[in-house]
Amino acid sequence: MRHAVSPLLLEAAESDERFLVLSGDHGYELFDALRTHHPDRFVNVGVAEQSMIGIAAGLCQTGFRPCVYGLASFVPIRVLEQVKMDLCFGSLPVVILGDGAGLVYSVLGASHQCGEDVACLRPLPHIAIYSPCDAHELRACWIEARGNSTPSYLRIGKSHPDDIHPGAVQGTSPKIVHEATPGSSTAVIVATGAMVRSGLSFARAHGLRCISVPRLKPAPLDLIPLLGDAERVAVIEEHASSGGLWSLVLEMLQAAGTNRSLRVEAFGLRTMFTATAGDHQHALGEHDLGDEQLARRLAAWLGATGAPSP
Amino acid sequence: MFEPRTLRRHIVDLASHGRSAHLGCALSLVEICAALYGGVMRYDRQDPAAPDRDLLVLSKGHGVMALYACFCDLGWITDGDVRAYLGNGTRLRGLCESDVPGCEVSSGSLGHGLPVAVGMAYGLARLQSDRRVWCIVGDGEMNEGSMWEAMLFAAHHSLDKLTVIVDANGFQAMGRTDEVLSTEPLVAKFEAFGFAAVECDGHDLPALTAALTPHDGPRHAPRAVIARTVKGHGLSFAADDNRWHYTRLDDATRAAALEELR
Ligand SMILES: Cc1ncc(C[n+]2csc(CCOP(=O)(O)OP(=O)(O)O)c2C)c(N)n1
DSSP: OOGGGGHHHHHHHHTTTTTEEESOOGHHHHHHHHHHOOGEEEEOOSEEEEEEEEHHHHHTTTEEEEEEEEETIIIIIHHHHHHHIIIIITTTEEEEEEEESSSGGGGGGGGOOBSOOHHHTTTTOOOOOOOOSSHHHHHHHHHHHHHHHOOOOEEEOOOOOOOOOSSSOSSSOOOEEEEETTTSEEEEEOOGGGHHHHHHHHHHHTTTTEEEEEEEEEOTTHHHHHHHTEEEEEEEEEEEEESSHHHHHHHHHHHTTTOOOOOEEEEESSSOOOSSSHHHHHHHHHTTTTTHHHHHHHHHHHHHTTTTOO | OOOOHHHHHHHHHHHTTTTOSSSSHHHHTHHHHHHHHHHHHHOBTTTOOOOTEEEEESSGGGGGHHHHHHHHHHHOOOOOHHHHHTTTOOOOOOSSOOTTTTTSOOOSSTSHHHHHHHHHHHHHHTTTOOEEEEEEEEEEEEGSHOOOOOOHHHHHHTTEEEEEEEEEOOOOSBBBBHHHOOOOOOOHHHHTTOOEEEEEEEHHHHHHHHHOOOOOOOOOOOEEEEEEEOTTTOOOOTOOOGGTTOOOHHHHHHHHHHHHHH
């Protein structure tokens, strides 16, 4: 998915003379194409993330349409108050790219891992939040974010080589990425970002419906009808369940007044720092979310639904 | 102990076993760490948590392999730790984290270490302790506003047991500091902020040791030593080449590095 960012930046620079990219001394090859073709559209503001948000706000107020790039740990986490006051309060159309979200930087430890960005941003007024699962969703989210008249945050997590969707997707509503085998089960998998891949592979193996949720705010209310008559929902995300998609699903169900028995199970990051070094799968493993553990936990969850396992 | 060539060899071993980035970032720190651990700093070689030790805060936490190299010499890190560096389930992370004995502050996010070091110096001053606080920062890290806020506080409270050491290698992540966001003139800036600041060759161990060693008597001002260094120093293929901020050693470069450090 990450490879898809660079062409989006280039296209935006070519189609919109107000477009600028700001980075806090980070990003390297992500900006190579932009810097080669439009060096004047890239501004390295230095290792100064807080100022960077204020600078983006000022640029916005003088007619520019900046995109701000950082690691999710720094942008938006380190700069949360600047996002709140400099961007959200004035409803300024700045697009924030938060890279490496989740446990991508597994060997670099707690400072570079980020499982709290969505939870921190969700209560802020005016900001839209996107969590694409592949290059196609990324493009759809980017187009929508660039069209928003308010701030937007794009969460870029672990980049897996293969796309989920077979081709371009329209809009940012929840998307069924795998349909249930008729009559197979009353369990549904809901996932966002990099974790759609894991949800999809389990859904395929067990004939379940799997839904990807690329836009988390404004609330994706059209998810609720897609749950059909499900009795159990598993929510998978590389983010803390509390405050993330799991919370969001529960809140939407409550608000919709769905008065039937529906259990919503959390498969997200635990509220803890990873304790040891290792690769991405190892870090997920500390949260019981590694590929194997997740498959085992989902199997146990599915077994408990009483659905037949193939 | 703390012979720069040996320390650099430890760094190359760590970087190659761990397939780690940040080789150049650690190499510029070697003499600074050698001077501190080699005599300037008060600590207990047997006990990284000795209660009366000076506190060393590596604010540019991505240079942590230079600290680990000293810990290798001290026996705080074993050959096994080095061989397993960054492997699944191991305790040493690629950035400075305070759950590793000898690492006082978690500082992978830039602009955190100095404020914490200032808090330590302030706390120790309130306790009328004679323990010192040493804080190593990057010249690119000086982009962060939190650094300058902390400097104001340090000078305002006359924290004379605090020494800030700037690893002034002239680079940051994406380019030369002068081209990205200049932080010079560092000596004048530290002086203007109320520090007693000096400058020296950051690879000249005796000069560094002299610059770092505190003079007797109260000074009523925090100190700054601007160590003029070369990113990647000690390996001819990496010296002053910022690709070694993120490039990983392969078999060929590892062999070349070990040959040069023999
Ligand atoms: C808050 C924060 N922003 C960005 C980074 C990513 N980063 C790591 S090292 C670095 C450059 C730091 O420059 P400097 O302090 O001069 O270190 P050196 O060049 O000596 O490695 C950056 C931007 C980070 N670790 N923390």
